[in-house]
Amino acid sequence: xxxxxxxxxxxxxxxxxLKSPEELHCYSFDASRxxxxxxxxxxxxxxxxxxxxxxxxxxxxFAVYPRGAASGMVGACLPRGGLTIVTNRLNRIVEIxxxxxxxxxxxxxxxGEFQKAVAQYGLFYPPDPAxxxxxxxxxxxxxCSGGPRAVKYGVTRDxxxxxxxxxxxxxxxxxxxxxxxxxxxxxxxxxxxxxxGTLGIFTSILVRLIPAPQSVRTLTAAFxxxxxxxxxxxxxxxxxxxxxxxxxxxxxxxxxxxxxLHIGLPVEAEAMVLLEVDGPEIxxxxxxxxxxxxxxxxGATRTEAARSEEERSRLWQARRSIxxxxxxxxxxxxxxxxxxxxxxxxxxxxxxRTLAKKHDLTIVCFGHAGDGNIHTNIMFDTQxxxxxxxxxxxxxxxxxxxxxxxxxxxGEHGVGIAKSPFIEQEVGKEGLEAMRRIKKALDPLNxxxxxxxxxxxxxxxxx
Amino acid sequence: xxxxxxxxxxxxxxxxxLKSPEELHCYSFDASRxxxxxxxxxxxxxxxxxxxxxxxxxxxxFAVYPRGAASGMVGACLPRGGLTIVTNRLNRIVEIxxxxxxxxxxxxxxxGEFQKAVAQYGLFYPPDPAxxxxxxxxxxxxxCSGGPRAVKYGVTRDxxxxxxxxxxxxxxxxxxxxxxxxxxxxxxxxxxxxxxGTLGIFTSILVRLIPAPQSVRTLTAAFxxxxxxxxxxxxxxxxxxxxxxxxxxxxxxxxxxxxxLHIGLPVEAEAMVLLEVDGPEIxxxxxxxxxxxxxxxxGATRTEAARSEEERSRLWQARRSIxxxxxxxxxxxxxxxxxxxxxxxxxxxxxxRTLAKKHDLTIVCFGHAGDGNIHTNIMFDTQxxxxxxxxxxxxxxxxxxxxxxxxxxxGEHGVGIAKSPFIEQEVGKEGLEAMRRIKKALDPLNxxxxxxxxxxxxxxxxx
Numbered sequence: 001x002x003x004x005x006x007x008x009x010x011x012x013x014x015x016x017x018l019k020s021p022e023e024l025h026c027y028s029f030d031a032s033r034x035x036x037x038x039x040x041x042x043x044x045x046x047x048x049x050x051x052x053x054x055x056x057x058x059x060x061x062f063a064v065y066p067r068g069a070a071s072g073m074v075g076a077c078l079p080r081g082g083l084t085i086v087t088n089r090l091n092r093i094v095e096i097x098x099x100x101x102x103x104x105x106x107x108x109x110x111x112g113e114f115q116k117a118v119a120q121y122g123l124f125y126p127p128d129p130a131x132x133x134x135x136x137x138x139x140x141x142x143x144c145s146g147g148p149r150a151v152k153y154g155v156t157r158d159x160x161x162x163x164x165x166x167x168x169x170x171x172x173x174x175x176x177x178x179x180x181x182x183x184x185x186x187x188x189x190x191x192x193x194x195x196x197g198t199l200g201i202f203t204s205i206l207v208r209l210i211p212a213p214q215s216v217r218t219l220t221a222a223f224x225x226x227x228x229x230x231x232x233x234x235x236x237x238x239x240x241x242x243x244x245x246x247x248x249x250x251x252x253x254x255x256x257x258x259x260x261l262h263i264g265l266p267v268e269a270e271a272m273v274l275l276e277v278d279g280p281e282i283x284x285x286x287x288x289x290x291x292x293x294x295x296x297x298x299g300a301t302r303t304e305a306a307r308s309e310e311e312r313s314r315l316w317q318a319r320r321s322i323x324x325x326x327x328x329x330x331x332x333x334x335x336x337x338x339x340x341x342x343x344x345x346x347x348x349x350x351x352x353r354t355l356a357k358k359h360d361l362t363i364v365c366f367g368h369a370g371d372g373n374i375h376t377n378i379m380f381d382t383q384x385x386x387x388x389x390x391x392x393x394x395x396x397x398x399x400x401x402x403x404x405x406x407x408x409x410x411g412e413h414g415v416g417i418a419k420s421p422f423i424e425q426e427v428g429k430e431g432l433e434a435m436r437r438i439k440k441a442l443d444p445l446n447x448x449x450x451x452x453x454x455x456x457x458x459x460x461x462x463x
Numbered sequence: 464x465x466x467x468x469x470x471x472x473x474x475x476x477x478x479x480x481l482k483s484p485e486e487l488h489c490y491s492f493d494a495s496r497x498x499x500x501x502x503x504x505x506x507x508x509x510x511x512x513x514x515x516x517x518x519x520x521x522x523x524x525f526a527v528y529p530r531g532a533a534s535g536m537v538g539a540c541l542p543r544g545g546l547t548i549v550t551n552r553l554n555r556i557v558e559i560x561x562x563x564x565x566x567x568x569x570x571x572x573x574x575g576e577f578q579k580a581v582a583q584y585g586l587f588y589p590p591d592p593a594x595x596x597x598x599x600x601x602x603x604x605x606x607c608s609g610g611p612r613a614v615k616y617g618v619t620r621d622x623x624x625x626x627x628x629x630x631x632x633x634x635x636x637x638x639x640x641x642x643x644x645x646x647x648x649x650x651x652x653x654x655x656x657x658x659x660g661t662l663g664i665f666t667s668i669l670v671r672l673i674p675a676p677q678s679v680r681t682l683t684a685a686f687x688x689x690x691x692x693x694x695x696x697x698x699x700x701x702x703x704x705x706x707x708x709x710x711x712x713x714x715x716x717x718x719x720x721x722x723x724l725h726i727g728l729p730v731e732a733e734a735m736v737l738l739e740v741d742g743p744e745i746x747x748x749x750x751x752x753x754x755x756x757x758x759x760x761x762g763a764t765r766t767e768a769a770r771s772e773e774e775r776s777r778l779w780q781a782r783r784s785i786x787x788x789x790x791x792x793x794x795x796x797x798x799x800x801x802x803x804x805x806x807x808x809x810x811x812x813x814x815x816r817t818l819a820k821k822h823d824l825t826i827v828c829f830g831h832a833g834d835g836n837i838h839t840n841i842m843f844d845t846q847x848x849x850x851x852x853x854x855x856x857x858x859x860x861x862x863x864x865x866x867x868x869x870x871x872x873x874g875e876h877g878v879g880i881a882k883s884p885f886i887e888q889e890v891g892k893e894g895l896e897a898m899r900r901i902k903k904a905l906d907p908l909n910x911x912x913x914x915x916x917x918x919x920x921x922x923x924x925x926x
Contacts, residue, residue, distance in 0.1 A: 099697040100804040100835075122701065144646045155644060157653070158621065171893040179802045180834045181618060181874035183607045183657045184882070184889045185916065186898045190620070190653030194646045211703040234562045238585065240674040240743070280703070283746055339642045341563040371643045372563075411644035419647070426647045430634040434905060435649045441904035442897060453648065 003039045003083055004060050011052045016043040016089070027084050030070040030077050031131070032418055033332075038065065038079035043086050047164060047172050047203035053085060054201070055170035057447045065449055066197040068107065068139030071131035073335065074416030076143065076196045080451055087138050090203060093117055101209045102161060102178055107138025107202045111145075124212040126153035129412070138202050144194030146412035148245040151370025152278075153210075155412070157193040164204035165192065168443030176206060191438075196414055197449040199442050213278035216244070217288035218312045219305040220274045221295035222266035226250070226346040229271035232298035233342060233369055236275075239294060241287050245276040246370030247319050250349055253366040257318050260325035265318055266302055273369065274319055322366055329362055330379035332388070334395050338402040339411030342372040351401045352376060359390040373411035399425060415453045423453065466502045466546055467523050474515045479506040479552070490547050493533040493540050494594070495881055496795075501528065501542035506549050510627060510635050510666035516548060517664070518633035520910045528912055529660040531570065531602030534594035536798065537879030539606065539659045543914055550601050553666060556580055564672045565624060565641055570601020570665045574608075587675040589616035592875070601665050607657030609875035611708045614833025615741075616673075618875070620656040627667035628655065631906030639669060654901075659877055660912040662905050676741035679707070680751035681775045682768040684758035685732035689713070689809040692734035695761035696805060696832055699738070702757060704750050708739040709833030710782050713812055716829040720781050723788035728781055729765055736832065737782055785829055792825055793842035795851070797858050801865040802874030805835040814864045815839060822853040836874035862888060878916045886916065 009017050018024060018041040028037040039062075044050045057064045063082030070077055077084075091108035098121045105114060111132040115125050128147035129135055135145065141163070146155040162176025176182060176189035192200055223229035233246055249257070249272045258265040266272060273295070277287045292303050306312035326333060340348050349365050356363040367375035376398060380391040399409045399422050408426060415423050424432050436454050440446075472480050481487060481504040491500040502525075507513045520527045526545030533540055540547075554571035561584045568577060574595040578588050591610035592598055598608065604626070609618040625639025639645060639652035655663055686692035696709055712720070712735045721728040729735060736758070740750045755766050769775035789796060803811050812828050819826040830838035839861060843854040862872045862885050871889060878886050887895050899917050903909075 097804070097806075098701070099806045101700065102804070122703075144650070146644045146646075150643055157650070167893070167897060171897075173891060173894040173897060175890075175894065177802070177871040178804045178869050179836070179871060179874065180613055181609045181802050181831075181836050182871040183609075183875060183877045184871055184873050185878065185886055185895070186662075186901060187607070187620070187653050187657050188894065188897065190650050190656075191901075193653075194650050199649075211700065211705065214703060237564065237674065238561070240585070240677060242674065280746055282749065283743055286745065339640070339644050341560070341565070341641045343560075343562045368644075373642070373644050406641050408640040408642060408645040408647055410647050411642065412646060414646045415648060423648055427638075428636060430630070431636040431638065431651070432648070434630060434634075434636060434651065437904040438649060438654075438901055441900040 003062055004056065005040065007056055008040060008042055008053065008083065011049050011056065012042045012044050016045070017041070027067065030072045030075060032073055032075040032416070034075040034078055034417060036078045036080050038084040039081050041084045041086060043089050045089050047166060050085060050166045050201050050203060051170050051172050053083065054166050054168065054447065057083065058170060058445055061445060063450050064447060066142065066201045068136035068142070069134050071135040072139065072143055072416065073413040074418040076414055076416030076452055078417060085201060087201065088136065094204070096121055098123065100178065103207050103209055105137055105205050105207070107136060107205060109137050111135050111137055111140055118209050119212060122212050123209040125159060125207060125209055127156045127159060137205055141193055141202055141205055142195065142197050143414045146373065148247055148368050150368060151246050152242045152244045157190060159207045160189055160193055160205070161208050162189055162206035163192055163202050165200040165202045167200050168448035172203070178206060180208065194414065196416060196453055198439060198453055199448070215281045215284050216276055216278040217284050217305065218274070218276045218315050219288060219292060219303060220272060220315050221300040222269035222302040223271045223273065223298070223300050224269060225299070226270050226349050228299035229273050230342060230345050230369070232273070232295045232300065235294045235298060236291055239290060241277060241291060243275045243291070243370060244278045245274065246368065247274040248366060248369035248374070249318065249322070250365040252362065252364040253322055256325040256329055256364055257321050260328055261317070261321055263317065269301065274315060326364060326377055326379065330381050332380045332382040334378040334391055336376045336378070336395060336398060337373060337411045337413045338376055338398065338407055338409055339371065339373040340402060340405045340407030342369060344405040344407065345369060345372060345374060348374060348401065348405055352398065355394050355397055359394045361387070361390055361394055363394070371411070372407065417452060420453055420455060466525055467519065468503065470519055471503060471505055471516065471546065474512050474519065475505045475507050479508070480504070490530065493535045493538060495536055495538040497538040497541055497880060499541045499543050501547040502544050504547045504549060506552050508552050510629060513548060513629045513664050513666060514633050514635050516546065517629050517631065517910065520546065521633060521908055524908065526913050527910060529605070529664045531599035531605070532597050534598040535602065535606055535879065536876040537881035539877055539879030539915055541880060548664060550664065551599065557667065559584055561586065563641065566670050566672055568600055568668050568670070570599060570668060572600050574598050574600055574603055581672055582675060585675050586672040588622060588670065588672055590619045590622060600668055604656055604665055604668055605658065605660050606877045609836065611710055611831050613831060614709055615705045615707045620653060622670045623652055623656055623668070624671050625652055625669035626655055626665050628663040628665045630663050631911035635666070641669060643671065657877065659879060659916055661902060661916055662911070676707070678744045678747050679739055679741040680747050680768065681737070681739045681778050682751060682755060682766060683735060683737045683778050684763040685729035685735045685765040686761070686763050687733060688762070689733045689812050691762035692736050693805060693808050693832070695758045695763065696736070698757045698761060699754055702753060704740060704754060706738045706754070706833060707741040708737065709831065710737040711829060711832035711837070712781065712785070713828040715825065715827040716785060719788040719792055719827055720784050723791055724780070724784055726780065732764065737778060789827060789840055789842065793844050795843045795845040797841040797854055799839045799841070799858060799861060800836060800874045800876045801839055801861065801870055801872055802834065802836040803865060803868045803870030805832060807868040807870065808832060808835060808837060811837060811864065811868055815861065818857050818860055822857045824850070824853055824857055826857070834874070835870065880915060883916055883918060
């Protein structure tokens with residue numbers, strides 16, 4: 001059915017509602033390659049307006065699609081008709097409590113700006129998704145965003161203490177506590193992290209903060225074999241050093257970046273690892289030296305340590321240039337954020353090489369090796385129908401490989417539309433049914449972000 | 464209805480089923496003061512048997528009550544007739560994976576024994592509930608156990624990666640991933656932590672481990688005022704030092720322990736704080752000195768640092784002797800694990816003093832000040848009906864005070880039966896209704912641990 005335009009405008013104001021085709025078009029995509037147009041886009045001012053919109057959706061039976069900065073990779077915020085609810089007007093940092101090391105923010109606050117704000121208190125909010133310059137904290141909570149620092153600091157889930165939210169039936173509830181400890185009732189807060197906009201719209205977010213690390217050291221190490229790189233990573237952790245970042249680039253990635261930049265990367269190496277350690281200055285010198293030593297003992301042929309911010313930036317250059325470098329290989333890519341126990345990384349990357357040969361595709365692997373989160377980029381020519389099909393087939397086989405290695409098909413991007421055909425493979429029929437029952441209990445009319453996660457709707461994928 | 468004894472015996476074997484009154488009596492209590500007798504007690508061997516028992520419960524409509532070591536404080540495992548299912552035969556440490564720093568355990572493994580086992584790998588499982596010498600990991604997950612180390616290391620929730628479990632409808636599902644990152648579907652793992660046996664029976668538990676800290680330093684500081692002790696705690700955290708333990712004893716506690724032990728405790732102080740820092744040896748000397756300095760700057764009148772394991776043990780003596788010392792004041796106590804943001808601790812303790820005067824009771828406060836978790840012990844004579852009633856009234860008022868201070872009525876004990884009359888005060892009517900809907904979705908016949916958490920059943924309390 002079509003939206004009750006005037007009732008929606010009565011809630012948010014005419015100036016906060018879009019309905020013209022040109023305007024709606026702007027809200028038809030996210031960072032996936034899928035598109036779908038809403039019937040209307042509302043920009044509510046607060047929890048009360050969101051609650052009123054959701055209640056209206058229940059009485060008039062239209063779907064609502066929560067949307068933050070739309071930087072998601074799996075189409076989780078894409079509408080299918082219905083009403084898109086954008087939370088970017090709720091963008092205040094309500095409180096930073098330095099003594100209790102907590103902060104209360106609204107969902108539209110930009111992740112990176114929040115990090116800068118807490119830094120002024122000597123505090124640190126670690127989750128660092130690649131999109132942090134424009135992603136919102138509401139979106140980060142909805143997707144349980146990760147990032148390179150997860151190996152030491154964990155993901156969004158690990159910093160969330162509580163929420164104010166609008167349930168799919170329109171009630172406003174508060175969950176969680178202002179303290180690390182709190183065991184009163186079910187953990188609704190953590191049920192909501194990663195619920196991808198299907199169980200509620202967040203209107204206030206309470207997070208914990210930690211003291212900012214005093215200093216950081218960066219180094220790179222090139223390894224002749226994948227196995228030796230992973231051996232080094234395990235040995236570093238065993239030496240009680242938890243680097244804040246352990247990024248791995250496989251040979252295909254190194255070659256792609258070197259072809260792009262010509263900066264003398266070790267293209268003969270099977271893997272290059274970029275490591276950072278952070279903490280008190282007094283331990284860093286020793287830790288950095290020990291990391292280098294462990295890498296060499298594991299067979300690293302070349303190590304480089306940054307002695308200045310400028311050198312650090314140079315060491316990061318290769319890692320940061322991967323995306324533009326890949327664009328030169330093929331215009332299209334399927335970027336899968338598969339994750340395996342870190343000791344299984346060599347098996348994963350070797351299986352992926354075999355997969356690439358089998359389907360005559362270029363596949364490059366890089367990512368957060370410390371937590372086994374390997375971004376697998378299957379390159380294809382968007383104009384070449386055969387290559388597209390082979391890439392899609394390779395993804396399906398990749399997921400089978402990952403699950404056989406006791407991994408997960410998504411470490412940080414989520415399910416949304418892109419991975420909904422595959423979720424049952426990972427969580428099982430009964431597991432999926434339990435999730436569906438929770439969805440139905442909280443959203444009996446299936447009003448909130450329908451067609452996602454549990455519904456393998458391939459029509460989007462071909463869109 | 465009465466239990467189908469022979470069908471239960473057919474599942475677990477006659478030797479693993481108890482039904483005589485004498486035997487049942489042994490399973491009628493936990494660490495709360497409440498009692499209630501089951502109709503039968505089964506000791507299943509594995510997930511398949513638990514699944515069969517739960518399916519039988521659904522077809523024959525009897526209640527099942529999961530039970531670990533029964534060390535819980537709120538009656539969460541107490542039966543009301545029905546079948547108690549004890550998980551202590553599932554007691555294997557299935558795997559400790561040193562390279563990936565994970566472990567798979569069965570629910571009946573004793574927390575302390577598991578910690579010793581991982582220590583042999585140089586690894587560390589931080590959650591340290593006071594009952595760790597006999598509590599089980601299954602119970603810890605069900606209750607989301609905390610402990611003194613939470614201020615630095617978090618609680619059970621923060622170490623849980625995945626579960627194998629039997630749903631209230633009998634299906635066996637697997638949740639979570641072997642990796643820090645994993646965002647496929649709802650976070651069923653964290654929904655289950657702290658669900659108090661109402662949403663499932665765990666049959667396998669996957670946890671992450673961290674490297675064991677190299678060393679530890681212990682010190683105590685006595686403060687003339689509560690405010691100065693909390694000021695010191697905030698200043699230590701601001702100095703980027705996160706102690707692994709910050710235990711506070713208020714004046715009433717100090718007096719009680721001193722009367723018991725006569726070891727020269729500073730009874731004139733309003734608060735004594737016991738602090739531990741752990742980590743690399745190279746930073747500890749400096750950190751311990753800095754902690755002492757900060758305490759003195761905040762007004763500490765007396766500080767003591769342990770230079771040996773023997774001295775450390777001496778410093779812990781007062782903290783460890785609180786329970787026996789309290790027993791000398793009054794035979795009965797209501798031990799409430801309320802938690803407030805740490806800056807509100809002085810207000811909390813002062814309000815509690817007023818409360819004690821008002822109701823003519825002795826109330827002693829001690830506990831985990833770093834995370835604001837203050838164990839509030841309302842002492843009473845079990846034979847004195849008037850004192851009992853006044854104590855119960857004081858608890859109700861205490862919860863009001865705590866919620867007004869933006870705290871939670873339970874930081875680590877949970878709701879169970881003891882706190883079920885008060886849960887709505889904290890989570891709100893709509894919040895509670897959302898939890899009830901989840902319970903109903905996963906347990907439509909209300910088979911699993913009924914009468915707990917959401918059901919303010921005062922008949923238990925008077926039992």
